[in-house]
Amino acid sequence: MDVWEGDFVYVTGPMQDKIGTVRDVDYFCKIRPSKYERVVAKVDTSLYGEFSPIEHLWVTFQRNSIEKDKMRLWFLSPLSDGPCVSNSDMVPFSLFNLDGFPISSIRAERGEGYYEEDRVVYLSIDKGEGYAIVQGSEYYEVTFIYEDEEIKTIVCNCYCEGHCKHEYAVLLQLQDLVADWAVNFDENYPKQEYFAAIDKTVAWNMNVSRRQKEIIRLTEDSYEGLIIYED
Known part of the structure; x- marks a missing residue:
């Protein structure tokens, strides 16, 4: 799977129950498979x-x-x-x-x-x-x-x-x-x-705070509701 800096992922190994954040991606590296912690899932943080x-x-x-x-x-x-x-x-x-x-x-x-x-x-x-x-x-x-x-x-x-x-x-x-x-x-x-x-x-920590575009609109002045638009 394609992963990018900032993605949330899960890996195999001792940390398999913890969600992690990709800090850097290097496609030109040499690894020893027996020591490699494999990414098993990328978290879909989309919200709309x-x-x-x-x-x-x-x-x-x-x-x-x-x-x-x-x-x-x-x-x-x-x-x-x-x-x-x-x-x-x-x-x-x-x-x-x-x-x-x-x-x-x-x-x-x-x-x-x-x-x-x-x-x-x-x-x-x-x-x-x-x-x-x-x-x-x-x-x-x-x-x-x-x-x-x-x-x-x-x-x-x-x-x-x-x-x-x-x-x-x-x-x-x-x-x-x-x-x-x-x-x-x-x-x-x-x-x-x-x-x-x-x-x-x-929801705020996983998605909204990470959005860069103006995609959130309050539906009422008193915070009665909101709409999150799909990219």
């Missing part, structure tokens, strides 16, 4: 579309704007473990009544702390299939099914047995976004059956 700022997130209903396969590389190496699949049946419960979610009170309290600390850094729903990334001691992936205001299943790839604080944080964040009048989820989601949100700080 219409976004609504809601709390610490930018929200969009435009498919392919910040779809999960691209956004996963903003947080996790392609060599890291992927999401988990649950082998146990779960009784569906209402998103707006978490009393039906089988989680201990201690884990729920910790999950509420994660939610209040804005640790849900990415969240999307694509035709009912939900995916989220939560920042803990490392980044964890949460997958879930959301249909008719119910959570059909939810699982996290952390090492916790049973349901965890990361899942609870995602549920609380999803509650807020679905209910927020500015998101207008019930009207906007059915059009594309797609919804996604990315942490503002992450």
